[in-house]
Amino acid sequence: MDAPRVSIIILNWNGWKDTIECLESLYRIDYPNYDVIVVDNGSHDDSIQKIKEYAKGKIEVNSKFFKYNPNNKPIKVFEVNENEAKRGKFNRPLYEKFDVDRRMILIKNKKNYGFTGGNNIGMKFALSVLNPDYVLLLNNDTVVEKDFLKKLVKVAESDEKIGIVGPKIYYYDYNGKSNVIDFAGAYLILWRCGEKRHCFRKVDKGQCDKILEVDKVEGSCMLIKSEITTNVGLFDEKFFAYWEETDLCVRAKKEGYKLVYVPKAKIWHKIASSSGGVLSVFYVYHMTRNRFWFLIKNFPQLLKMHLLYVVLWELWLKFGVFVVYHKKPKMFFVYLKGLLDGLSLKS
Known part of the structure; x- marks a missing residue:
């Protein structure tokens, strides 16, 4: 059986240094059928230029999580402006000639539409042009483990009622540690509009290694079945940023879909990097x-x-x-x- 197609959407806004580290980790994964779509949300720095330089192999990415791989460069960049993306104008036959780790789609938005609007443009484009089985929303300030996507898809494919799955998320750096858990699934406590996170800020000792059905999957990494976008919808763009993924999760559950936490899939997250931190x-x-x-x-x-x-x-x-x-x-x-x-x- 062929591996389901996954379109990975990464939103960039004035954060090219984080983005190219994320990209370098992505182009090392062992999953055989994926697209990488970078949506630049109207950056006013030199993000687009730097991302293209990275793709040409002109910027070597250093990370504590991996060694730079020069062997899959150059990566062919297919540039698409916002209007073209909305119209679904794209040379797919040429794109398909490139290996999955040697191609990238770069959508250039006119302005910053927030996390909601930017990701919605990326999802609409992917769904209309590439026809994926899943879309994966991935924050640009993350680094992924080599087999994270394979493990997410395996669980998502195990039950037709599973609509959204998410990985175990570690802090990128928590007082010098990279094994401290930020997210391992959550249940909503609605009366105080909060959530109970499993193993929050705990050193990972295997205490959160059970697959769980949860109320919420963290928006920094969400694998979403494409049918969700038809039956439930996309992000509510009114939110702009924050709480939009919780809203989507609640709507999905109301439609009878399951949300599942997958502990063997792992990523590391810098937390609120693009918005200036939690005290901004x-x-x-x-x-x-x-x-x-x-x-x-x-x-x-x-x-x-x-x-x-x-x-x-x-x-x-x-x-x-x-x-x-x-x-x-x-x-x-x-x-x-x-x-x-x-x-x-x-x-």
Whole structure:
């Protein structure tokens, strides 16, 4: 049986150094049937030039996770502008002549459409032009293990009701360690709009090595069956960034699909690299605002309970974290603005 086709979509926005490290790890995988689609989301640095230089073999990528491979360079880059991508204009016969590790599609968006819009453009293009069995959304600030995709696909193919699968995700660097778990599947705690992550920030000692059906697969690496895009839809672009993958997971479960965590598939993630980190204005605002949008959209009956939780506990916790501990009172006001905009459904 032929291996199912997987179109891998990597979103870049002013982050070419992370992107080429991710690409170098991808072009080492042992899966035989994949596409690499880099979607540049309107970068205003020299990302496009640098990615093309990497593909020509002019930039040697150094990483603690692998040695640079010069033997699969040059990689043929097929450049597609945003309008061409939306129209599905592409020379597929020429593209198919190249080996999977010697080709790349580079979609050049006019502007930054966020995580949601950028990935949606990539998915629509892949689905219309390449007809894959799966799309894999992969953050550009990740590094993958050689066999991660083979293991994800194996589990996804084991049950027709499995719609989305995700790997074990380690911190790229957690106080010098690369074996600390960031994500091993999660269950949603809806009344506080939170989640319970298995083995969160624990050194991996095999304690989270069981395949699990979960409520959420982390958006930094999601293998999605193509039929999901038809029966459930793509990302809700209103979110722009953050909570969009949780929204997609909830919608998929409502349609009867299973979400599964695959522990033997492994990647490493730098965490919020493109948005400036977890203490950036962008991250704090969008994470706060969007969770209210998520709750109002999917579970409006829980809104009053969540507001009670915020008033009695979270406000004081955030004050302590931002003002007392980090000495960043500005971030507390960013958090408050996120609360107000989320409740008013202001975008």
